[in-house]
Amino acid sequence: MPFEADLAHALDRTTDSLEPDLTTLLGGAVERGRSRRRRRSAGAIAGVGACAVIAAAGLVIPGALIGTRSAGSDMEPVALAMPRSAISGAQMIDAVKKTFPGSRFSKEAGQSNNPSDPSGGWVANGAVDANDGHGAANVGVSALRLKLPLRDGEGLNCDNTAGRAEAGDTCELSELPSSAALPGGALVMSEKIAERRPIGSDPVPDSDIAHRWTTTVTLKSTGAQLQLVQWNTAGDFGGGSLPKPTRDAPPLSQKQAVAALTGATWAPILGAVG
Numbered sequence: 001m002p003f004e005a006d007l008a009h010a011l012d013r014t015t016d017s018l019e020p021d022l023t024t025l026l027g028g029a030v031e032r033g034r035s036r037r038r039r040r041s042a043g044a045i046a047g048v049g050a051c052a053v054i055a056a057a058g059l060v061i062p063g064a065l066i067g068t069r070s071a072g073s074d075m076e077p078v079a080l081a082m083p084r085s086a087i088s089g090a091q092m093i094d095a096v097k098k099t100f101p102g103s104r105f106s107k108e109a110g111q112s113n114n115p116s117d118p119s120g121g122w123v124a125n126g127a128v129d130a131n132d133g134h135g136a137a138n139v140g141v142s143a144l145r146l147k148l149p150l151r152d153g154e155g156l157n158c159d160n161t162a163g164r165a166e167a168g169d170t171c172e173l174s175e176l177p178s179s180a181a182l183p184g185g186a187l188v189m190s191e192k193i194a195e196r197r198p199i200g201s202d203p204v205p206d207s208d209i210a211h212r213w214t215t216t217v218t219l220k221s222t223g224a225q226l227q228l229v230q231w232n233t234a235g236d237f238g239g240g241s242l243p244k245p246t247r248d249a250p251p252l253s254q255k256q257a258v259a260a261l262t263g264a265t266w267a268p269i270l271g272a273v274g
Contacts (some may be wrong), residue, residue: 089111143227145222192214
C-alpha cells in the first residue's frame with residue numbers, strides 16, 4: 001500500500017497492529033479508504049505505497065483512536081462497536097478464496113480482530129492475489145461492526161466520490177430488503193476509483209491506470225459491515241507505485257460481489273462481527 005500525503009486516513013480500516021507482510025492485504029481491503037480521504041489531510045503518510053511502509057513499521061494505533069473512523073465529514077467520527085466473536089486472519093483468507101472459486105492464489109495475508117482487547121484491533125482482514133484466468137487481481141475483504149444507529153460515514157454514502165466523474169470514478173448506493181439472511185435489510189455502496197497518480201513516477205497513460213472496485217455491505221440491524229476491494233492489478237504495492245493493470249474488469253461484477261458478501265460463505269463472518 002501507499003506512501004504520500006494522499007493516504008493518511010487509509011489507516012482507519014487498519015486500527016490494528018499489522019505485520020510487515022501485509023502489504024498485499026492493505027493494498028486491497030484497507031486501501032480503498034484512501035481516495036475518500038485523500039482531500040482531507042496532506043499529513044504524514046499516503047499514496048499507494050504508504051500503508052505498506054506503515055505495515056512494515058508495525059502500525060500501532062494509540063488506544064484513543066481504536067473504535068473510531070472518520071466519516072464523510074472531516075469533523076464527524078464514526079464509532080466502531082466491539083465484534084461479538086473473534087475472527088482469525090486464517091478464516092478471512094479462507095473466505096476470500098471461497099469467494100473466487102477456480103482461481104489460483106498467491107501472496108495471501110490475513111489479520112485477526114480481538115474483541116477482548118480494543119488495543120488489539122476490532123477489524124479483521126483477508127487478502128490474496130487471485131488469477132481466474134483473465135489476469136491477476138489483488139482482492140481483499142475487511143469485516144467490522146459499526147455502532148448503531150448508523151450515521152453517514154465509511155461505506156454509507158458517496159459524498160467523497162462526488163465531483164470525480166471526470167476521472168471516471170463512480171459510486172452508487174442501494175438497499176437490500178430484509179430476509180432470513182439479512183434480517184432488517186442492508187445498505188450497499190459500490191465504487192469504481194481510478195488511481196491515476198502512482199507515487200514517485202510521472203503521470204501514466206490511461207492504459208496503465210490502476211482501478212479498484214469497492215463493494216460495501218452494511219447490515220442495518222447490527223451494523224456488521226463487509227467491504228470487498230478488487231484491483232485490476234496485483235503484485236507488490238510497495239516501492240512507491242502501483243503495479244501495471246493486468247486486466248480490464250474486476251473478477252466479480254457488482255451483482256456477483258453483493259451476492260457473494262450476502263451468501264453462505266460470509267454469513268458466519270457477518271454473524272461473528274455483528
